[in-house]
Amino acid sequence: MKRHVCAYFTVLLALAAAASADWVTATVAAGSAPWAVAVNPATNRAYVANFGADNITVIDGATCEATTIATGDGPYAVAVNPVTNKIYVPNINDHTVTVIDGDSGDTSCVTAGLSFPCAVAVNPTTNKVYVVNNDAAGTVTVIDGASNATMNVSVGNTPFALAVNPVTNKIYVANNGSNSVTVIDGTTNDTTSVAAGPNPYAVAVNPVTNKIYVANYSSNYITVIDGATNGTATVLSGPNPNAVVVNPVTNKIYVANYDAANVVVIDGATNATDTVAVGLYPYAVAVNPVTNKIYAVNVGSNDVTVIDGSTNLTGTVPVGTYPYAIAVNPVTNKNYVANRSSASVTVIDGAGFAATTAATGAQPNAVAVDPVRGRAYVTDWSLDRLTVIDIASGDTGSTAVGHNPHRIGVNPVTDKVYVANHFDASVTVVDA
Incomplete structure (x- = not known):
């Protein structure tokens, strides 16, 4: 030299x-306005809710072949019970939930008690399904996965998101209109209200530490709830935190700040933070706890930022137009990105990114x-x-x-x- x-x-x-690796393994055609995506790692299938087409695209993870299943009007979210192989799709416009049998593709419809259902979560341990009704009355519909029988639980005003702790059998509901989180006891359906920040928009649970993390959109901080006591703390994040995910293996929490083009990393043990630059307007974030990779979906730059959880080094993967949601299959290390404006799903091979x-x-x-x-x-x-x-x-x-x-x-x-x-x-x- x-x-x-x-x-x-x-x-x-x-x-x-x-230089960047070729991480995109396939682009799969979906229906109009793919809005949400979920994965069943047991069957290696991905389920994409197409809001504009009133159907679900089912992607075979091994072949990337796709089929469609009709739903109700305006499928807005999707969740999977990997134990029963049932898929639950809230349809916000006709106030129903479509239940799909993952083996046969047959469907049934749940109607009782639903009003603008916008979010869904499953407790696979109890086979209970929790659906957020996004209206001023503030309720969550509890579906018995064995019978599809329902009951409603009152929560706060205009609930928007929820998460389940399967270890404690507690359900945490972010109430966007009343700046609170409702804690539902999954055994009794009794509730407790915990104060949060302005416009809580997303919530995630660490079942190992029994901590709950709430992204307050009209603020610059996260509310941390101690699941044992319901005591709270706040952690500064950045402007307009709108998505949050937990890696229970590393006890790190990742918060996407929509207006700051970054992801804040919170150490769950100390609440110390670090900041990682990502693309424009990160809207969703997901984690693969097996590989310790984090995926930030950037709607403003039409790409996904891949973060190495060990080093916080990043890579960028171009995807479709207006990527809106992501789901991770930790078994196959494949990641499914729903592109809302290009009616497609980008499949990212998680093995394509390695940080040194x-x-x-x-x-x-x-x-x-x-x-x-x-x-x-x-x-x-x-x-x-x-x-x-x-x-x-x-x-x-x-x-x-x-x-x-x-x-x-x-x-x-x-x-x-x-x-x-x-x-x-x-x-x-x-x-x-």
């Missing part, structure tokens, strides 16, 4: 593009990538060195540069690297 030190300072302009941490100097302060040769170059301010990283292998090497290297540029055509050294007003030219 040759280097030349020029005794003058110049302005460097560089254009570097990071390479050792550099004490104070790395600038980085550039050569996409042709697959190398990254990192300057170290304090050690006056340039580290060269082979992106494929993670192997590194280094060379001396000038004093306090501050900026770096790469010319992939000539294979030259230019390092601007702040203290001694020089540029080091490295023949890579």
Whole structure:
């Protein structure tokens, strides 16, 4: 590796593009306005609720072949009971829930007690299904999965989302209109109200720690509920948190902040936070606890940001137009993204993204990538060195540069690297 030190300072302009793996394995046609998606990892099937077509697209995870099943008017959400192989679809416009038998494809319809059903969650342990009715009266319809019999439980005003803790048999309902969370005891259907922030929009449960995380959309913070006491704490996130997911293996919580183009990572043990940049307007977030990968769906940039949970390094996967929802199959490591405006589902292979941490100097302060040769170059301010990283292998090497290297540029055509050294007003030219 040759280097030349020029005794003058110049302005460097560089254009570097990071190489990306081909993560998209298939694009599957769906119905009009695919709105929600859920996976049954036991059968390796994905179920996509097509709001504009009044049907469900069923995707075979092994072949990506698709079939359709008719639902009611305006299928708005979908949930799976992997134990019974039943799929539950709330239809917001005709106030029904379509129940699909995953083995036969036969359907039945639940109507009693429903009013603008907009969200659904299943407790596979008790075979109970909980449906949020998004009206001012504020109720949750409880469906007995064995008989389809129903009963209603009163909650707060305009409930919007819910989550189940199958370990404690508690159900947590985010009430968007009354700034509260209703806790339902799954055994007795008794309720308790817990104060949350303004416009609670999403909720997630860590069944290992018995903590509940509520994204308050009209705020910049998350409400954390202790499931044992119903005591609360707040954690700063960012503007307009609108989605939240938990990795129970690592005890990390991931919050998508719609207006900030980032995901805040909360350490569940300490409530300390870190921030990861993602695409524009992240609307949904999902986690694969097996691979420790997190997927942020960005409606504004039509892509998915993949976060390595160990390092917070990221990659970007282009998908369809207006991606709106995502579901993860942790068994096959496949991820299904519903693209609302392009009537399609993008299938992402989770094995396509691997993040590597390479050792550099004490104070790395600038980085550039050569996409042709697959190398990254990192300057170290304090050690006056340039580290060269082979992106494929993670192997590194280094060379001396000038004093306090501050900026770096790469010319992939000539294979030259230019390092601007702040203290001694020089540029080091490295023949890579």
